[in-house]
Amino acid sequence: MLQIAIVVIIGGLAYGAVYNAALNLSRAHIASGFGFWNNTAGFDISQTLIAYSASTSSFGRAFWVGLLNTLLVAGVGIVLATIAGFVIGIARLSHNWLVARLAGGYVELVRNVPLLLQLLFWYNAVLKSLPLLRGSMALPGGAILNNRGLFLPQPVFAANFSTVVLALVVGIAGAIGLNVWARWRRERTGADPHILWPALASIFGLPLIAFAVAGFPLHFSLPQMGRFNVNGGVEVLPEFAALALALSVYTAAFIAEVVRAGVLAVSHGQTEAAQALGLRSGQTLRLVVLPQAMRVIVPPLTSQYLNLIKNSSLAVVIGYPDLVQVFAGTVLNITGQAVEVIALTMAVYLAISLFTSVVMNLYARATVIAER
Amino acid sequence: MKRLATAFALATALALGTQAAPADTLATVKQRGELICGANGTLAGFGMPDPQGNWTGFDVDFCRAIAAAIFNDPQKVKFVPLTAKDRFTALQSGEIDVLSRNTTWTLSRDTSLGLDFPAITYFDGQGFMVRKALKVSSALELNDASVCVQQGTTSELNLADYFRSNHMSLKTVTFATGEEALKAYESGRCDSYTTDSSGLYGERQELSEPSQHIVLPEIISKEPLSPVVRQGDNQWTDIVRWTHFVMIDAEELGINKGNVDAKLKSDDPETRRLLGVEGQYGEALGLTNDWAYRIIKHIGNYGESFERNIGQGSPLKIVRGLNALWTKGGLQYGPPVR
Numbered sequence: 001m002l003q004i005a006i007v008v009i010i011g012g013l014a015y016g017a018v019y020n021a022a023l024n025l026s027r028a029h030i031a032s033g034f035g036f037w038n039n040t041a042g043f044d045i046s047q048t049l050i051a052y053s054a055s056t057s058s059f060g061r062a063f064w065v066g067l068l069n070t071l072l073v074a075g076v077g078i079v080l081a082t083i084a085g086f087v088i089g090i091a092r093l094s095h096n097w098l099v100a101r102l103a104g105g106y107v108e109l110v111r112n113v114p115l116l117l118q119l120l121f122w123y124n125a126v127l128k129s130l131p132l133l134r135g136s137m138a139l140p141g142g143a144i145l146n147n148r149g150l151f152l153p154q155p156v157f158a159a160n161f162s163t164v165v166l167a168l169v170v171g172i173a174g175a176i177g178l179n180v181w182a183r184w185r186r187e188r189t190g191a192d193p194h195i196l197w198p199a200l201a202s203i204f205g206l207p208l209i210a211f212a213v214a215g216f217p218l219h220f221s222l223p224q225m226g227r228f229n230v231n232g233g234v235e236v237l238p239e240f241a242a243l244a245l246a247l248s249v250y251t252a253a254f255i256a257e258v259v260r261a262g263v264l265a266v267s268h269g270q271t272e273a274a275q276a277l278g279l280r281s282g283q284t285l286r287l288v289v290l291p292q293a294m295r296v297i298v299p300p301l302t303s304q305y306l307n308l309i310k311n312s313s314l315a316v317v318i319g320y321p322d323l324v325q326v327f328a329g330t331v332l333n334i335t336g337q338a339v340e341v342i343a344l345t346m347a348v349y350l351a352i353s354l355f356t357s358v359v360m361n362l363y364a365r366a367t368v369i370a371e372r
Numbered sequence: 373m374k375r376l377a378t379a380f381a382l383a384t385a386l387a388l389g390t391q392a393a394p395a396d397t398l399a400t401v402k403q404r405g406e407l408i409c410g411a412n413g414t415l416a417g418f419g420m421p422d423p424q425g426n427w428t429g430f431d432v433d434f435c436r437a438i439a440a441a442i443f444n445d446p447q448k449v450k451f452v453p454l455t456a457k458d459r460f461t462a463l464q465s466g467e468i469d470v471l472s473r474n475t476t477w478t479l480s481r482d483t484s485l486g487l488d489f490p491a492i493t494y495f496d497g498q499g500f501m502v503r504k505a506l507k508v509s510s511a512l513e514l515n516d517a518s519v520c521v522q523q524g525t526t527s528e529l530n531l532a533d534y535f536r537s538n539h540m541s542l543k544t545v546t547f548a549t550g551e552e553a554l555k556a557y558e559s560g561r562c563d564s565y566t567t568d569s570s571g572l573y574g575e576r577q578e579l580s581e582p583s584q585h586i587v588l589p590e591i592i593s594k595e596p597l598s599p600v601v602r603q604g605d606n607q608w609t610d611i612v613r614w615t616h617f618v619m620i621d622a623e624e625l626g627i628n629k630g631n632v633d634a635k636l637k638s639d640d641p642e643t644r645r646l647l648g649v650e651g652q653y654g655e656a657l658g659l660t661n662d663w664a665y666r667i668i669k670h671i672g673n674y675g676e677s678f679e680r681n682i683g684q685g686s687p688l689k690i691v692r693g694l695n696a697l698w699t700k701g702g703l704q705y706g707p708p709v710r
Contacts, residue, residue: 025486028464028486028602028603028604029486029603029604030464030484030485030486031483031484031485042529042532042533043528043529043532043544043546044528044531044532044542044544044546045544045546046543046544046545046546054532054536055532055536124559127556127559127560127561128559132560133560147559147560147561148518148543148561226516227515227516228514228515228516228517228518228563229516229517229518229543229563231516238561239545316548317548317552318547318552319545319546319547319548319552319553319556321546325523325546325548329457329523329524329548330457330523330524330528330546332457332461332524333456333457333460333523333524334480334524334529335484336460336464336480336481336484336485336486337484338461338464
């Protein structure tokens with residue numbers, strides 16, 4: 001009964017706030033509503049993962065472009081930060097004095113400097129150290145690097161490229177099958193068959209053979225030097241590189257500490273028991289320590305992922321067109337509809353964060369030790 | 373994230389039902405004892421604090437003129453530096469009383485933001501700056517170029533329009549502030565930097581080697597720059613509008629900072645009405661009758677402010693052009709005080 005009353009009160013307050021805002025907006029002669037959504041945007045965006053043109057696309061389309069850019073940089077940042085964080089966290093526990101001190105120094109240096117400064121550092125370091133357009137660096141394979149970005153050859157797929165994809169799928173399935181077989185054998189006989197090379201052969205060899213059989217159905221469109229810019233190819237903007245780098249370097253320091261805490265939470269007796277069973281130290285880490293450490297690692301790791309996603313909105317200072325820059329920046333300014341735009345932007349970040357939490361919680365549930 | 377904070381504050385204020393903007397701005401300003409003016413903060417000649425922290429510039433002088441009219445003291449102004457993105461939200465939320473920050477008057481801004489544009493203080497147009505070394509002499513040669521631009525400006529939209537209508541392709545790099553955009557241009561991230569041509573002259577002075585950069589001849593847009601006030605407070609709108617007009621009229625009548633005291637004894641009826649010797653024109657605005665005298669005494673007429681800040685008396689050396697008086701072939705025209 002009390003709960004129902006609370007829900008009703010909160011609902012009433014929310015309705016009141018919306019009603020009041022609408023009333024005040026009309027009193028102040030400020031346009032309201034999402035009527036602008038389908039109007040032509042008219043401004044240009046430097047990185048678009050979906051088709052977008054200033055002349056024909058709508059504000060709604062600009063919203064999606066910004067959202068995808070946010071997801072891209074957050075996704076890349078999370079992957080890089082996780083890899084670096086695990087490596088550094090484990091390195092900090094190393095018995096090698098130099099490795100442990102280097103990892104410790106990294107953590108202390110990086111996590112004690114504000115992210116905004118690091119971002120500006122990386123952006124200016126990246127921009128200043130890269131050659132100007134005239135002195136572009138030609139990289140092997142036809143790639144071009146200058147302060148406008150990294151321009152990679154763009155793969156162009158012929159029609160029968162699908163056979164290669166099919167071969168890759170079969171290859172991966174084969175590798176998984178091999179793994180299942182190896183585990184089955186290990187559990188039955190105790191022998192530990194080496195399947196690394198056959199598995200790699202299955203994953204990479206099969207597609208290569210298919211590629212040759214299908215008559216090499218792939219060529220690359222190389223970036224070309226124009227008068228002002230490099231055209232064609234896949235473009236990696238320096239803004240993107242700086243933001244992804246800053247986010248992953250910064251978050252990796254925190255993840256490293258989370259990992260260290262998780263590993264230390266596993267009692268030393270477990271390690272000793274594993275060594276007594278004759279497991280090598282790599283195996284001990286991989287098979288005994290990390291699976292138990294994951295229970296402790298995952299919840300704070302989730303927080304770090306959420307921080308990284310939200311920190312990606314610092315893109316605005318270096319001109320990377322993320323959701324905040326494109327939508328809560330340019331679109332807000334052109335339409336002047338601060339209430340709608342800010343509310344929607346907050347809702348999007350909330351949704352991304354909740355989704356990340358749900359996924360991580362599902363994973364955490366999977367890592368819970370089965371009690372017998 | 374000041375910009376977000378401002379937008380958020382506006383959203384909260386609107387949702388919680390407090391009146392977002394005080395209705396009687398003049399009374400609020402008088403009670404507070406100072407005018408709060410939204411200004412640029414980084415644009416030489418228009419609005420920037422000098423090394424001693426004193427705000428100077430053409431747009432800054434306009435706010436000082438309003439303060440002089442109200443308080444007889446041009447120092448009673450607090451300047452709030454705003455980026456192009458923040459400026460309208462700050463005004464809507466009541467954080468500032470007037471926005472004097474090289475802002476273009478457009479139809480959509482006039483109608484959908486709840487704001488009014490009282491008078492055009494500067495007729496401007498958008499241009500491009502490039503390095504001399506590029507050997508470009510016209511904006512039409514910029515096909516395929518990277519252009520740095522500040523976010524939330526009409527420049528951002530004109531840029532896309534211009535390249536589209538001339539069938540040229542474009543790579544835009546958008547920054548939150550003009551400073552960042554300019555810095556990126558200087559580091560070679562972009563081939564060109566674009567903003568209002570008045571701004572180009574001002575910002576070129578901030579580059580390490582101004583002589584290595586040129587402003588291209590094309591003016592690709594109309595940028596009527598105006599101060600901005602909230603819609604619905606007509607008395608305040610009138611004060612801001614007529615502050616500009618009396619500065620124009622004073623120039624036309626030959627009244628300036630130096631001779632304004634002598635002109636008080638003038639027989640010319642127009643001069644006598646303007647300076648408040650005859651009539652009750654100041655009181656009709658809610659001010660004192662000598663309000664225009666105070667403006668001229670402290671700030672000077674339109675031409676003086678122009679030459680001192682951006683014209684021949686400044687490093688920018690912008691010519692009057694469209695901003696000359698209507699009697700001298702320009703567009704600046706003040707309605708009569710009567």
